[in-house]
Amino acid sequence: MKARETILNRIKGIGLASIQLQELELKQTDAGNYLPEFIVSLRNAGAEVVQLAEHENASDFVKENFPGTISFESIESWKKYGSGSTLSMLDKLESVFIEGQIAVAENGAIWVSDRWFPNRIIPFITRRLILKISVNDLVPTMHQAYTRIDWSELSYGVFIAGPSKTADIEQSLVIGAHGPKSLTVLI
Amino acid sequence: MINHAKAAKAFLRNEKRTDWHDQALWFVRQKRDRAVNQLPEWEQLRETASQIKGATLSKLAHHLLEFERQALQNGVYVHWANDAEDFNRCVLKIIRKHNATKVVKSKSMLTEECHLNPFLECEGIEVVDTDLGERIIQFRNEPPSHIVLPAIHLKKEEIGELFHVKLGTEAGASDPTYLTHAACAHLREKFLQAEVAITGVNFAVAETGAVVVCTNEGNADMGVNAAKVQIHCMGIEKVIPRTADLAVFTRMLARSATGQAVTTYTSHYLKPVPGKEMHVIIVDNGRTDILKKPQFLNSLKCIRCGACMNTCPVYRRSGGHSYGSTIPGPIGSILAPGSDLKQYRDLPFASSLCGSCSNVCPVKINIHEQLYSWRQEVSSARLLRTGKSITMSVMAKILSNSSHYQAVGLIARRLLARLPRKMIYNSFNVWGLGRELPEPPASSFNQWYRQNRKNTKL
Numbered sequence: 001m002k003a004r005e006t007i008l009n010r011i012k013g014i015g016l017a018s019i020q021l022q023e024l025e026l027k028q029t030d031a032g033n034y035l036p037e038f039i040v041s042l043r044n045a046g047a048e049v050v051q052l053a054e055h056e057n058a059s060d061f062v063k064e065n066f067p068g069t070i071s072f073e074s075i076e077s078w079k080k081y082g083s084g085s086t087l088s089m090l091d092k093l094e095s096v097f098i099e100g101q102i103a104v105a106e107n108g109a110i111w112v113s114d115r116w117f118p119n120r121i122i123p124f125i126t127r128r129l130i131l132k133i134s135v136n137d138l139v140p141t142m143h144q145a146y147t148r149i150d151w152s153e154l155s156y157g158v159f160i161a162g163p164s165k166t167a168d169i170e171q172s173l174v175i176g177a178h179g180p181k182s183l184t185v186l187i
Numbered sequence: 188m189i190n191h192a193k194a195a196k197a198f199l200r201n202e203k204r205t206d207w208h209d210q211a212l213w214f215v216r217q218k219r220d221r222a223v224n225q226l227p228e229w230e231q232l233r234e235t236a237s238q239i240k241g242a243t244l245s246k247l248a249h250h251l252l253e254f255e256r257q258a259l260q261n262g263v264y265v266h267w268a269n270d271a272e273d274f275n276r277c278v279l280k281i282i283r284k285h286n287a288t289k290v291v292k293s294k295s296m297l298t299e300e301c302h303l304n305p306f307l308e309c310e311g312i313e314v315v316d317t318d319l320g321e322r323i324i325q326f327r328n329e330p331p332s333h334i335v336l337p338a339i340h341l342k343k344e345e346i347g348e349l350f351h352v353k354l355g356t357e358a359g360a361s362d363p364t365y366l367t368h369a370a371c372a373h374l375r376e377k378f379l380q381a382e383v384a385i386t387g388v389n390f391a392v393a394e395t396g397a398v399v400v401c402t403n404e405g406n407a408d409m410g411v412n413a414a415k416v417q418i419h420c421m422g423i424e425k426v427i428p429r430t431a432d433l434a435v436f437t438r439m440l441a442r443s444a445t446g447q448a449v450t451t452y453t454s455h456y457l458k459p460v461p462g463k464e465m466h467v468i469i470v471d472n473g474r475t476d477i478l479k480k481p482q483f484l485n486s487l488k489c490i491r492c493g494a495c496m497n498t499c500p501v502y503r504r505s506g507g508h509s510y511g512s513t514i515p516g517p518i519g520s521i522l523a524p525g526s527d528l529k530q531y532r533d534l535p536f537a538s539s540l541c542g543s544c545s546n547v548c549p550v551k552i553n554i555h556e557q558l559y560s561w562r563q564e565v566s567s568a569r570l571l572r573t574g575k576s577i578t579m580s581v582m583a584k585i586l587s588n589s590s591h592y593q594a595v596g597l598i599a600r601r602l603l604a605r606l607p608r609k610m611i612y613n614s615f616n617v618w619g620l621g622r623e624l625p626e627p628p629a630s631s632f633n634q635w636y637r638q639n640r641k642n643t644k645l
């Protein structure tokens with residue numbers, strides 16, 4: 001407790017003249033078509049992009065094209081990979097399918113929160129991640145994205161842009177670091 | 188005491204390598220330019236980011252308290268630490284409370300600054316840095332040479348050799364993909380065993396108590412979400428007031444740092460998983476001293492993107508280690524003297540004052556002006572190197588009197604043209620050690636002007 005008071009008193013003792021925090025001016029964005037930009041951003045971030053037709057069902061598509069993929073629609077899988085799971089079991093996850101909530105056109109980031117998967121480590125520990133996103137949830141920039149998040153309920157959420165990567169060895173880009181080696185986005 | 192010029196000289200001995208280092212960083216700077224130019228509103232964003240940080244710093248106690256209140260409400264333990272020692276003890280206490288011995292850590296310049304690793308190791312705790320670049324330099328037992336690219340000073344062959352010894356990769360292998368995957372396999376084991384995960388903090392949002400961490404590798408999330416206890420370490424300057432501010436900073440950070448539109452992961456930690464623990468440690472360690480100095484307090488706006496290093500002609504050609512401070516480069520050269528002027532008195536001089544750092548800085552810190560101000564502080568504290576202070580006082584006499592100036596100019600023009608090289612470039616001419624004088628002109632500007640502009644009055 002002592003450090004807390006010391007630090008706060010030190011700051012207060014300096015007596016800086018207060019500067020008013022300005023309101024953020026958000027450029028009004030029209031309801032334009034951000035899909036092409038989003039797709040370019042996803043590719044730049046190293047993600048694979050699949051555009052599904054209106055009548056196609058994402059879950060069926062995943063079952064067909066990525067057999068063995070785990071999703072969390074049923075209570076059983078929620079339990080199995082949530083409270084009933086161990087790290088070593090999760091470490092064996094090969095492919096996981098999760099629903100994204102918000103997508104950002106300018107950078108390809110997709111918002112997921114732990115209300116949609118039973119263990120926070122799942123989107124990271126799996127080798128392949130498949131995210132679904134609806135065009136209705138597409139926004140142009142981070143500004144709009146942040147206004148859409150419901151913070152009152154949130155305990156953990158992450159924007160994911162592409163598969164994990166690093167360029168720590170001589171600046172050569174390597175896809176697949178600690179997180180998934182591949183990210184597929186179904187639009 | 189750090190001698191930057193001397194350390195840089197050692198780095199420069201291998202010319203090919205220096206060129207490579209220079210190019211590698213310039214490449215990152217160019218990527219940054221491309222990413223930044225995609226946003227027509229970039230300058231407006233910089234202005235906004237700077238305003239947010241400035242306003243926050245002006246009411247720092249208020250925002251920190253608000254952050255604390257929200258975090259406590261979220262079920263987070265909030266700790267405060269005065270200095271490095273306080274901080275290290277605080278971390279240790281949490282680890283001990285859980286009888287833990289295995290810790291993973293994702294990138295945090297604050298823990299570097301406080302030398303947390305050696306402290307914990309002395310207490311018998313295994314600390315594994317999980318960012319690939321950080322792991323490399325941890326294996327080599329050396330500090331990072333860059334805040335975003337910690338191992339930028341190393342060639343892949345050296346890393347190959349290192350991994351061969353430490354991780355048993357094939358001898359002679361130096362393919363970055365192969366090496367990266369080998370390191371990740373090794374680190375995955377560490378993630379699965381770790382009891383405590385430590386991270387740095389990019390932004391702490393007062394409005395919600397959210398702790399935001401940005402990584403590309405996913406190491407912060409692997410660590411935090413695998414371990415029972417998560418500890419986030421932040422300097423007091425990391426707090427931002429509103430969620431909406433996050434949008435401004437997340438749009439700028441990765442663009443400035445690596446030229447990506449955003450980092451792969453932007454993680455928001457608010458509440459711990461039931462049954463687990465989340466701790467936040469708020470650290471001063473000299474920051475309030477900087478806050479006290481009006482001409483330097485803007486340096487606390489820094490979001491640690493590294494852009495000023497990538498662009499700096501001195502950093503690129505002298506390497507991060509030559510600065511001898513936790514944070515190198517232009518921003519390091521204005522932060523370090525604030526913590527210990529005597530020790531780091533050299534750093535404000537490790538600059539050409541070209542101003543490129545200030546131009547790229549996403550939060551508009553007037554870095555080069557602060558470098559200049561620090562030079563004056565060094566001088567008025569009588570800490571200039573002897574050679575420099577003698578030269579300065581002689582020059583001051585010459586330059587403040589026009590007839591002295593003209594006389595010396597005349598002598599210099601005559602002598603420089605005639606004297607043998609040895610007489611001019613010797614150990615007394617510190618300036619000439621790394622620089623060439625221009626050809627002395629035949630006449631002074633004054634003489635030239637009189638002759639060529641006869642009708643104009645001087």
Ligand code: SF4
Binds near residue numbers: 554
């Ligand atoms: S001073 Fe500016 S450019 Fe340098 S690291 Fe900090 S924010 Fe980036």
